[in-house]
Amino acid sequence: MNIAFLSLAQTPPLSVPMRFFLTAPLFGIAAGLLLLFGGDGVLDNRWSINTLLVVHMVTLGVLSMVMIGALQQLLPVLMGVVIPRSNMVSRAIHLLWSVGTLLLLAGISQHLPILNRFGVGLLALATLLFVGVILYALARSDSKHGTLIAVATAVISLLFTLLFMLWILNSSGWLAPVVHPLTNLHMSWGLLGWFMLLLIGAAYQVVPMFQITPEFPIAVRRFLAPLIFVGLLLWSGSDLLQLVWMGWVAIAILVSALALFAVVLLRLQLQRKRRLSDVTFTYWRVAMVALLTSTVVWLVGYILGDSRWMESAVVIFLMGGILSAVSGMLFKIVPFLVWLHLNNLYQSAGEWQGNVPNVRQVIPERYSRWQFRVQMVSLGILVVIPLGQFVDQGSRYLTQAAGIAWIASFTMLLVILLLARSKYQSVARALNRG
Amino acid sequence: MQITDFMGDDHRRCDNIFATAEESVSKGDWSVAESSNTRFVDAMEHHFKMEEETLFPRFEEVSGHTMGPTEVMRHEHKQMRQLFEQMNQAVTGQSVDDYLGASETLLILMQQHNAKEEQMLYPMTDQVLAGEQDELIGKLEAVE
Numbered sequence A: 001m002n003i004a005f006l007s008l009a010q011t012p013p014l015s016v017p018m019r020f021f022l023t024a025p026l027f028g029i030a031a032g033l034l035l036l037f038g039g040d041g042v043l044d045n046r047w048s049i050n051t052l053l054v055v056h057m058v059t060l061g062v063l064s065m066v067m068i069g070a071l072q073q074l075l076p077v078l079m080g081v082v083i084p085r086s087n088m089v090s091r092a093i094h095l096l097w098s099v100g101t102l103l104l105l106a107g108i109s110q111h112l113p114i115l116n117r118f119g120v121g122l123l124a125l126a127t128l129l130f131v132g133v134i135l136y137a138l139a140r141s142d143s144k145h146g147t148l149i150a151v152a153t154a155v156i157s158l159l160f161t162l163l164f165m166l167w168i169l170n171s172s173g174w175l176a177p178v179v180h181p182l183t184n185l186h187m188s189w190g191l192l193g194w195f196m197l198l199l200i201g202a203a204y205q206v207v208p209m210f211q212i213t214p215e216f217p218i219a220v221r222r223f224l225a226p227l228i229f230v231g232l233l234l235w236s237g238s239d240l241l242q243l244v245w246m247g248w249v250a251i252a253i254l255v256s257a258l259a260l261f262a263v264v265l266l267r268l269q270l271q272r273k274r275r276l277s278d279v280t281f282t283y284w285r286v287a288m289v290a291l292l293t294s295t296v297v298w299l300v301g302y303i304l305g306d307s308r309w310m311e312s313a314v315v316i317f318l319m320g321g322i323l324s325a326v327s328g329m330l331f332k333i334v335p336f337l338v339w340l341h342l343n344n345l346y347q348s349a350g351e352w353q354g355n356v357p358n359v360r361q362v363i364p365e366r367y368s369r370w371q372f373r374v375q376m377v378s379l380g381i382l383v384v385i386p387l388g389q390f391v392d393q394g395s396r397y398l399t400q401a402a403g404i405a406w407i408a409s410f411t412m413l414l415v416i417l418l419l420a421r422s423k424y425q426s427v428a429r430a431l432n433r434g
Numbered sequence B: 001m002q003i004t005d006f007m008g009d010d011h012r013r014c015d016n017i018f019a020t021a022e023e024s025v026s027k028g029d030w031s032v033a034e035s036s037n038t039r040f041v042d043a044m045e046h047h048f049k050m051e052e053e054t055l056f057p058r059f060e061e062v063s064g065h066t067m068g069p070t071e072v073m074r075h076e077h078k079q080m081r082q083l084f085e086q087m088n089q090a091v092t093g094q095s096v097d098d099y100l101g102a103s104e105t106l107l108i109l110m111q112q113h114n115a116k117e118e119q120m121l122y123p124m125t126d127q128v129l130a131g132e133q134d135e136l137i138g139k140l141e142a143v144e
């Protein structure tokens, strides 16, 4: 039995997740700038350099960045496991991941294989360290909750995402875009494995907790994540072995699993006891609707054999589904962590109460509401970009508008997070002086 | 019956009262708010009492851990009591913002606390106290 599990020291320092959370909006702003100034066709052609850059600013720089930080924070709290040397590990992963991403982006944009090699090398080191630490921690957890298997399959999927990319780049002289058939596997493991499974694992815990809904059905908690993982394995098998029937089985599994998850979650939300809605709740509802929409859009594209639909599906999935859920989580996690750490500071100084600001004083609801609105505008513009082709210069203007909206929404996110951190610092300083 | 189920059900009961209290405050319905807030705090104090006076001591006795998980749970009870205090004051002062700020903070603290208990501490208790669960639940039911 693992008794050390609930010691107070298990809450990693605030800086452990914060350094990731504060870096993420910077990559979001960069992506917005690229949309705004990238010229024609930033998102017109799947295989353009700029598309590849925007995709990885978002997937590596924003979404993975937040998720890697959040997991290091949440795992100790929810799974009762301590990450050894959490601060050092977090620093190392953050540095490797950020610099690796920057080098990769530079390598892609400048056509420099050497930068790609270094970038991917650093990302690979970061991934190994991160996945290793998470799996080590999970193996020692006493929890039997479905979140455990979801998180484990998610981080293994991140490994697969990387491995397929190593394979592709190694066989193509480290230049990208390659337009390689295996890229579909790379992105499937990234989107449906790493992102989706982690989202599912988080949802099992946070949806019942914060909205006071019934638990996810036990069968869902037990089987959904493994099912998606098997679906991805079959999907890869069908691609590598050229087995068409296996591909159909995989698609049937993945599409129904995703749709099932979204429907179950929306249903739970309808049964919620807590009627008060907050930004996190609204963000998650948007995320589920986007998830359902992207599944349908992807399926239509697949059946029609029209890749434009499938590309739209990816955009809706990433920016409507994953980004919404991630933003919703940030607005829940960050103010609470600030409160918790301040509270612990006061207590170790031997004082109860004190002037600790509550979660709504750390991040006022009206700030996050505004950020939400702007982010929804950017999502709306992004979704209609494909329609721009019917108007002269339409897609160009729409892409630029989306760029402006991205810059605005990620800047707002950054400012809100910085305000939260400065609130922490000023109260902590006052305590030290006092 | 398992301790996990018994105590988990009591968490659900507290959660439901919490939701009612929060909702009536957000509507500015202070007479309802006052009584549901009191009901909520009472339900929580009752739950803490079952743990602090009956469940935890027995667990500590049998498992031999006095400074382990139960200590952390007690500490979090204290943190929650602080927030009850703020919620009570907000009801007295009829301040919606103060109440909802404190209650939302409490919700997060309480839920991660409950999750740790339901997913780890209670199952451990069931394991350590296998065989005497019915007797113990009888004692818990008798707690005023």
Ligand code: HEM
Pocket: A046, A047, A048, A051, A052, A055, A056, A059, A060, A064, A104, A120, A123, A161, A162, A165, A168, A169, A176, A177, A178, A179, A180, A181, A183, A186, A187, A189, A190, A191, A194, A195, A314
């Ligand atoms: C771990 C480090 C990663 C590296 C080195 C990397 C690199 C690359 C490269 C070089 C391509 C272009 C392949 C080609 O032209 O055929 C690509 C495509 C793609 N990657 Fe990654 N990637 C990484 C992680 C991720 C992650 C975590 C995701 C998240 C979902 C992701 C999503 C995608 C998508 C969606 C595409 C297709 C882009 C398009 O069709 O325009 N990648 N990646």
